[in-house]
Amino acid sequence: MLFENNDITAIFLTLQLASISTFILLIIGLPLAWWLARTHHRAKILIETFIAMPLILPPTVIGFYLLLAFSPDNILSQTWENLFSSSLAFSFSGLVVGSVIYSLPFIVQPMQSAYERIPDLTLKTAASLGASKFDQSLSIILPMTKRATIASAALAFAHTMGEFGIVLMIGGNIPGETQVVSIALFEHVESMAYEEAHNLALLLLAFSFTTLVMINTLSGKTKPRVRHA
Amino acid sequence: MLKCDLKTRLGDFLLQLKFSLPSDGITVIFGQSGSGKSSLLNMIAGFDQPTEYGSIHFNDQNWLALSPSGQIEKTSIQHRKIAYVTQAPCLFEHLSIKQSLQYAIDRQHRNTVNDQDSYPSLTDISQYFNINYLWEKFPEQLSGGEKQRVAIARAILSAPQLILFDEPLNGLDENHREQILGHLEKLQQKISLPILYVTHNMEELMRLADRVLVLEQGSLLALKKISDILSDLTLPFSQHQQAGVVISAKVHSYDEINHLIELDLGDNQFLWVTSPSTNHLADEEIRLRVYAKDISLTRQPAKDSSILNIIPVKIIGISESGAGQSIIKLSCRQQNFLARLTNKSIQKLSLKIGDEVFAQIKGIAILGSRI
Structure with missing residues (x-):
């Protein structure tokens, strides 16, 4: 057996975490990136800075503050408990919240620059042809930024897969609930089970490599669409 | 009837004018560069709005009512039922030419056209503008003249109640200019839509205009029938080399x-x-x-x-x-x-x-x- 049961649970938990986080990231990140690409609001630079913070902050710092936010006497965590009657700290939901914050720049930054490349005139022309704002997003914006969207979603997914510091702070190491691959790997090393550690490490390595190849292909480092008449 | 009364400031430049036009034929908006022609067209399209005040009415529709105190009521671009052909044709890069034309048909400003069946079809218009052979191509593969022909065809297929042209022949070589000008001359026979056409070219003015609105440094110099404009000794046209x-x-x-x-x-x-x-x-x-x-x-x-x-x-x-x-x-x-x-x-x-x-x-x- 290549992976022990515990590890398989961790792999599936990680995939689940990354999928749910990416889904939420797209829902929050795309409109946010669009707004940032078009706004002249004074708060823009501040919001851009906040979104970029996870890129340079040690994950443990974010984890620490999230842990404080998740503590039972915090109003945020109380509201959550009232709504869902479960705690955020040391739970899968908590990990999703952490991952979304942690990976937000990986969606917002590339999408913002992709949206900035769409000329205003393109959208106004579509409007003059009768397309509503909603119609424009589906018929113009989304297809024109398809590659960028897939690439940034893949990047956010991969980034979430490899998350360690935040998970350790807010999730701990509960198998089936918060024990993701990177934590399981850490535990194997701690208990000197190097063979199992090798398997998991190799899995993450192969996954990251494949994802990056895909992203690079999509972002046009190899010119994809050349049509001949 | 198109009625405009507006005032707008662009830096040091002031555009202020009031006019009304009948809704038929081709009205050429003529003026030197920097006279405010394109700004005026952009405000009629709803792409921009005046900084000071403005009111724009088309037939019985209120397109813009902006009071000097800043109160505003306006019709969004997509509800004005216009088509806009710009100097640099703006085709959708992710759509093939046929898809681009179909895009306009799918969103056709329907109630403008009284009789849907008599309105020119995709095939009609493609033949008229000779763009059938481009259907399967993408914008990046087209020449400037081809792009502009597609942009004009698309504008017409959207069945607008008013078409706006902003110097559509600028930057094209002589052959393409002549070809498109020929299409535009005969267009009125095919579809009787009011057209606003911005240019500073005498040849286009003479060949297309039914009436002319002359702008000079942001104000209205004259608005008359083409024959009256060209023979008016007080206007610069009569002094032109090609008078x-x-x-x-x-x-x-x-x-x-x-x-x-x-x-x-x-x-x-x-x-x-x-x-x-x-x-x-x-x-x-x-x-x-x-x-x-x-x-x-x-x-x-x-x-x-x-x-x-x-x-x-x-x-x-x-x-x-x-x-x-x-x-x-x-x-x-x-x-x-x-x-x-x-x-x-x-x-x-x-x-x-x-x-x-x-x-x-x-x-x-x-x-x-x-x-």
């Missing part, structure tokens, strides 16, 4: 042997014009251009001249145009003509306002027919 008039006249008869058509100026005054085409209909209205440099004047009608068209005219205006030359405004029936003469000839014949003389017209060009 001349555009007139309309009805076909009276056709001389097949000599390829000549006889045109009726009214009250039994006729003009002969060479036309290679044999299929002119009686009473068809034809648009003609006569340059000022092609008209000379005589006191007596020349009996043994090779010039076919010698008509009695009355001098109604004289304007010095510099370099020893003057522009003379002539009237014949309801039509006006311009003649460019040297001051020396004017002295020799002692021409003055009110004189009845004879105009020898050396050249007349048919611009297009409008039924």
